[in-house]
Amino acid sequence: MIAVSYLKKALQRRYDAAAGLALLLIVSASKAAILNLPYNWDEMGAYMTPAHWLAQGSLLRAFPGFHPPYMFFGHPPALYVSVALLFKLFGEQIWIAHAFIICVSFLGVYFTYLLAACLSNRTTGFLASLFLFFSPLYFAQSGMVQGDIVITALGVICVYCFFREKYAAYLLCGMLLVMTKESGAAVILSIAVYAWLDRKKDQDGTMAALLYSAPLLLLGLFFLWQKIETGMFLPNQYFGANRFFTITGRSLTWAFVRQGRIIMTLLIIAAFLLRKRAWKEEFTLFLLIFLSVAGTYSFIYCTARYVLPVFPFYFILGAYAVSLLFGNSKRLIAACAGIIGLFAALQYGAGTGSHGGYEEDMQYVDVVLNHKAVCAYVEKTFPGKSVLAEWPLNEAMRHPFLGYVIRPLKVVAAGKPYDVVVFTRQGSPDNDALATLKNLHSEKVFERNGKYAEVFLANSAAALHEEK
Numbered sequence: 001m002i003a004v005s006y007l008k009k010a011l012q013r014r015y016d017a018a019a020g021l022a023l024l025l026i027v028s029a030s031k032a033a034i035l036n037l038p039y040n041w042d043e044m045g046a047y048m049t050p051a052h053w054l055a056q057g058s059l060l061r062a063f064p065g066f067h068p069p070y071m072f073f074g075h076p077p078a079l080y081v082s083v084a085l086l087f088k089l090f091g092e093q094i095w096i097a098h099a100f101i102i103c104v105s106f107l108g109v110y111f112t113y114l115l116a117a118c119l120s121n122r123t124t125g126f127l128a129s130l131f132l133f134f135s136p137l138y139f140a141q142s143g144m145v146q147g148d149i150v151i152t153a154l155g156v157i158c159v160y161c162f163f164r165e166k167y168a169a170y171l172l173c174g175m176l177l178v179m180t181k182e183s184g185a186a187v188i189l190s191i192a193v194y195a196w197l198d199r200k201k202d203q204d205g206t207m208a209a210l211l212y213s214a215p216l217l218l219l220g221l222f223f224l225w226q227k228i229e230t231g232m233f234l235p236n237q238y239f240g241a242n243r244f245f246t247i248t249g250r251s252l253t254w255a256f257v258r259q260g261r262i263i264m265t266l267l268i269i270a271a272f273l274l275r276k277r278a279w280k281e282e283f284t285l286f287l288l289i290f291l292s293v294a295g296t297y298s299f300i301y302c303t304a305r306y307v308l309p310v311f312p313f314y315f316i317l318g319a320y321a322v323s324l325l326f327g328n329s330k331r332l333i334a335a336c337a338g339i340i341g342l343f344a345a346l347q348y349g350a351g352t353g354s355h356g357g358y359e360e361d362m363q364y365v366d367v368v369l370n371h372k373a374v375c376a377y378v379e380k381t382f383p384g385k386s387v388l389a390e391w392p393l394n395e396a397m398r399h400p401f402l403g404y405v406i407r408p409l410k411v412v413a414a415g416k417p418y419d420v421v422v423f424t425r426q427g428s429p430d431n432d433a434l435a436t437l438k439n440l441h442s443e444k445v446f447e448r449n450g451k452y453a454e455v456f457l458a459n460s461a462a463a464l465h466e467e468k
Helices: 002-034 041-055 078-090 094-119 122-134 136-141 147-163 167-178 182-202 205-212 214-230 237-241 250-256 261-274 283-298 304-325 329-345 363-381 393-398 459-467
Strands: 386-388 410-412 420-424 440-448 451-458
Touching (some): 002 122, 041 078, 041 393, 094 122, 094 136, 094 147, 094 304, 122 136, 122 329, 136 304, 147 167, 147 283, 167 182, 167 205, 182 205, 182 283, 205 214, 250 261, 250 283, 250 304, 261 304, 261 329, 283 304, 304 329, 363 393, 363 420, 393 410
Antiparallel strands (some): 420 451
């Protein structure tokens, strides 16, 4: 019997290793094209600019009191330190940062497989991991160095360790989770509440809740340290000029409706209504995570990627529901192929919308490549000229490490003398004012799949340029 049990476990490990290898190949092949892509929007401003600054000196500067209050947007230091350390070890290259985040996104995909396999079976696990990876929001974010994709991966790892009763691994990952981004606390809180509900019948609920909420103590100490050093628990420059509390349904639609997810949501509802005894007790934790993440962001400022931590658990429920509804192997394959095909079709949206980096899907690549073409043209054609631009092109032209220019350009602020004006529809609202400036001559228009930018010359500079 011992030999049979050992052989069974060995086979299971081989299946899991094979699934992991397959998923690694899928993730790596799918994201290889963006390795050297310049940084985009918040990836550029909120993460890579601070990481670049940190890599130029001591990593201790990531902690409160050792840097300007707004340098890291109030976020805990784990992601900044990780990227800066990689730069120190291997040199500051865009592909290094992107390779790191691709590896993290793979971990999110693989532990989604492991968790679903643990709670259901390996077929459900593999389907859940594919649904997660090919969902447009996760697919796009898996190529950008931002905190939300990291806490998504760490969150599902924590839940897996919780159900497998690997407390040491849970504690380590939980501390990394909350020290990457403060919103990761929602997952830890959900686990602690579930542990209390699950074990209170054994009179161990309070102790279990305390044990599994331990990472929150570390986050609390970080915020206290930040308060002492800066006078603010969350020194974030964005919330200095915008409302922190804003009641919308944006988080719920991004979690359960948009980008084709309404179909999966309906399948989940149908499965649990039509199949008796389909509900598993462990799914209660998933509901707590939905409530703590998507529910909380219904009352505070939310952008699409903030709801990513619910995705692994949502797609596990989705894969489980699809397996229940389409038990026949041929029907199951057809249904899953249809869902993945839908997600793949929605990877690249098309539109001419204004403002924003299009980071919700792969349209962001068009934005980045279009902006890179603009920056390269201005750098080559107008060396030494004063350039008026707004976010994000003003930062892209100033800092070569962001991947848009080889040498810093002379970028000026509004109200200062300028020779060249660069306008983009895919930027902050301040760009709109640039298109209304007088005495400008249109020099060149850049367009890529509906993403639009234009270079103008001041009339005096245009005359000199024509003479040349």
